[in-house]
Amino acid sequence: MSVDRRSTMLALGTARYVTMSLIALVLLLPLIWLVVSSLRPPADIFAHGSRLGWSMLIPDRLTLENYTSLIGTGFPRAVGNSLFVALTTMVVGVVVNAAAGFAFAVFDFRFKNVIFAFVLAAAMMPFEAIVIPLYILVQSLGLIDTYAALILPDLANGFVIFMFRQFFAGLPRELYEAARVDGASWGHIWLKIALPISWPVVLTGGIMLFMHQFEAFFWPLVATPSPEHTVVQVAIARNISLEGTEWGRLFSSTTLAGLVALVPFLLFQKFYIRNFVTSGLK
Amino acid sequence: MTALTDRASAPVAASEAPRAARRRSADPMQPRTLVLLAFLLPALAFLVLFRLTPIVIAIGGSLFTQNLAGETSFGGLTNFAQLFGDERFWNSLKVTLIFNIIINPLQIAIAFCYALLVMAPGKGVTFFRAAFFLPMTLSTGLTAVLWNIMLDSNLGPVNAILEGIGIGRQPFFLSEHQALGTMIAIATWKGCGYWMIFLLAGLYRIPGELYEAARIDGASRRHQLVHITLPQMRRPLAFVFVADTAINFLFFAPVYIITKGGPNGATDLLMFRAYENAFTFINWGRSLALSTIILVIIGVIAAIELRLFRDKEGAEA
Numbered sequence: 001m002s003v004d005r006r007s008t009m010l011a012l013g014t015a016r017y018v019t020m021s022l023i024a025l026v027l028l029l030p031l032i033w034l035v036v037s038s039l040r041p042p043a044d045i046f047a048h049g050s051r052l053g054w055s056m057l058i059p060d061r062l063t064l065e066n067y068t069s070l071i072g073t074g075f076p077r078a079v080g081n082s083l084f085v086a087l088t089t090m091v092v093g094v095v096v097n098a099a100a101g102f103a104f105a106v107f108d109f110r111f112k113n114v115i116f117a118f119v120l121a122a123a124m125m126p127f128e129a130i131v132i133p134l135y136i137l138v139q140s141l142g143l144i145d146t147y148a149a150l151i152l153p154d155l156a157n158g159f160v161i162f163m164f165r166q167f168f169a170g171l172p173r174e175l176y177e178a179a180r181v182d183g184a185s186w187g188h189i190w191l192k193i194a195l196p197i198s199w200p201v202v203l204t205g206g207i208m209l210f211m212h213q214f215e216a217f218f219w220p221l222v223a224t225p226s227p228e229h230t231v232v233q234v235a236i237a238r239n240i241s242l243e244g245t246e247w248g249r250l251f252s253s254t255t256l257a258g259l260v261a262l263v264p265f266l267l268f269q270k271f272y273i274r275n276f277v278t279s280g281l282k
Numbered sequence: 283m284t285a286l287t288d289r290a291s292a293p294v295a296a297s298e299a300p301r302a303a304r305r306r307s308a309d310p311m312q313p314r315t316l317v318l319l320a321f322l323l324p325a326l327a328f329l330v331l332f333r334l335t336p337i338v339i340a341i342g343g344s345l346f347t348q349n350l351a352g353e354t355s356f357g358g359l360t361n362f363a364q365l366f367g368d369e370r371f372w373n374s375l376k377v378t379l380i381f382n383i384i385i386n387p388l389q390i391a392i393a394f395c396y397a398l399l400v401m402a403p404g405k406g407v408t409f410f411r412a413a414f415f416l417p418m419t420l421s422t423g424l425t426a427v428l429w430n431i432m433l434d435s436n437l438g439p440v441n442a443i444l445e446g447i448g449i450g451r452q453p454f455f456l457s458e459h460q461a462l463g464t465m466i467a468i469a470t471w472k473g474c475g476y477w478m479i480f481l482l483a484g485l486y487r488i489p490g491e492l493y494e495a496a497r498i499d500g501a502s503r504r505h506q507l508v509h510i511t512l513p514q515m516r517r518p519l520a521f522v523f524v525a526d527t528a529i530n531f532l533f534f535a536p537v538y539i540i541t542k543g544g545p546n547g548a549t550d551l552l553m554f555r556a557y558e559n560a561f562t563f564i565n566w567g568r569s570l571a572l573s574t575i576i577l578v579i580i581g582v583i584a585a586i587e588l589r590l591f592r593d594k595e596g597a598e599a
Contacts, residue, residue, distance in 0.1 A: 012503075013404075016399060016404075017406075019399060020399050020400070020410045023396070023399075023410075023413075023414065024409075024410055024413040024414070026471070027413055027414060027416060027417050027471065027475075028413055028416065030417075030428060030429070030432055030471075031416060031417065031420075033432065033439060034428055046437045056439050056442065096324045096325045096328070097325055099320075099321045099322070099324065099325065100321065100322055100324070100325035100326065102321060103318060103321035103322045107312070107313055107318055107321070108312065109318055115322075115326070118329070118334070119325075119326075119329060120584075121581065122329045122333035122334065122337075123528070130333070130336035130337060130339075130340055130573075132560060132566070133335075133336035133337075133339035133340050133343070134332065134336045136339065137331075137332070137335055137336060137339070152328065152332065153328075153332040155325075155328050156324075156325040156326075156327075156328035156329045156332070156333075158329065158333075159521075159525055161325060162521065163521065166517055166521065170517075176311070177310075177311060180310035180311060181310060185317075186313050186317050186321070187317070187320075190321070200483045200486065200487065201483070203483075204479060204480055204483050207479065211418070211476070215421045215422070217421055217422075217423050217535070218535075233421045233423065233424070236421075236424060237423060237424075240427065247431075250427070254420065254424050254428070257419070257420075257421075257424075258416070258419040258420055259419075261418075261419035262412065262415070262416065262419050265412065265415050265418075265419075265479075266412060268479075
């Protein structure tokens with residue numbers, strides 16, 4: 001009986017790994033091709049495109065030329081700009097949105113439903129659709145071509161507020177009531193009790209805010225035209241122009257941007273495993 | 283919208299009596315106005331300034347029309363009337379709806395499979411989690427650039443592989459019949475890892491005791507999935523569906539970069555129409571009218587999605 005059960009588990013485990021490997025293959029092959037292409041001399045990039053063979057993935061000649069040639073361009077600065085904007089948005093945005101989510105979940109106040117409906121509606125408004133009126137607004141505030149133009153419009157995020165509200169509303173009210181009876185202030189309850197328990201939302205919300213900024217293209221393109229404030233996606237896209245595409249640099253800068261964006265995810269999923277293991281021990 | 287706010291009180295409803303008592307004794311649970319404002323105001327002020335104000339400008343602008351000389355005048359609903367009489371608009375609406383009806387359930391189903399696969403710890407699972415998320419680190423525009431060259435009929439490795447294994451070269455974005463499906467495929471390739479994270483967060487919040495109890499009762503894995511995992515995942519699934527719909531209605535960069543709405547209108551999504559009207563035809567009024575229509579459609583679909591998930595919750599309670 002137990003041998004039978006063990007072999008079922010083994011079969012399930014094998015099926016799981018086979019499935020994961022197949023998915024990973026489909027997801028990674030294009031990226032591997034991208035990275036490999038970024039290591040080829042520009043002349044070789046499309047030399048093997050039309051025939052099936054190992055040379056598609058194994059370069060004849062390796063070079064870092066596409067990477068070293070990025071140093072002289074605005075790319076390093078653009079990575080720094082993107083990181084600054086994305087991290088600031090992430091930290092300040094989590095605080096601002098978690099506070100609002102807490103208020104919607106825990107407090108009773110007038111017009112709460114109307115205001116919450118507005119938050120959701122704002123979350124669903126196509127951002128691309130408001131780029132032009134937003135530009136007019138940000139210009140009248142005198143913020144065009146500043147970091148503030150990139151950060152401020154993205155701090156409040158209806159979806160992140162929604163996530164926090166859902167989480168805080170799901171916690172037992174006795175938790176807050178007990179603390180109130182003990183004389184704790186709301187700020188204290190939020191900071192010391194609610195936020196620490198909500199760490200999965202802090203992380204997912206934080207990643208959401210970070211990725212949104214790191215991915216941003218259309219808004220930074222119009223809002224910060226000067227080279228000092230160019231962000232990473234705009235810098236990458238500058239390799240594509242009417243005169244022709246710098247494929248080598250396009251691939252190398254895309255590879256680097258992808259690696260940077262991967263860091264918060266790797267940190268984040270480590271937290272999950274830790275939590276998973278400890279909750280299993282309890 | 284009301285569906286959502288109802289749910290706020292759902293966990294509290296069980297303890298209705300103490301809540302009423304709390305109201306009467308007025309009350310450590312009610313914050314002073316200043317405290318309430320400190321919590322709410324920063325987020326609300328940003329939303330009003332950077333979302334509501336541009337929306338008002340947009341909706342207001344949709345009521346203005348332009349003549350050939352570029353002069354604007356108040357035209358009431360003229361922009362909408364012109365759109366509704368335009369065949370291209372109806373084609374775009376059809377393409378947008380088909381795109382969304384396929385891509386949203388597809389992405390969520392795949393993302394859910396990803397999450398279930400990488401949930402349990404194991405050898406190399408970290409690698410697979412990272413692998414599933416990796417396409418997400420490419421921006422939408424770069425995904426389009428990468429796949430456009432990958433699927434190129436002469437230079438692209440995909441067609442070389444297809445020819446090599448005997449399927450033969452495919453036109454992909456060049457074919458009226460394949461273009462939209464290819465769009466859906468590359469968006470799915472990129473997007474599922476992102477939604478996997480939200481679903482993973484939801485899966486980890488399901489109390490382990492539920493599964494333990496089920497195992498002791500001898501419930502099969504499928505039984506556990508249907509009777510524990512799925513009901514417990516209602517909230518994360520509702521959230522992910524609404525968020526995914528909003529994002530896919532804005533699907534734009536690949537259309538702009540690869541197909542420009544073609545071939546023959548096959549990928550002419552509403553968002554691309556809105557962009558084209560603004561930046562190619564410099565017709566702001568009509569572009570803003572299209573944005574308004576997209577907003578209304580997203581609102582309706584989100585309301586339906588939330589209602590679907592709430593009904594199940596009601597049945598359980």
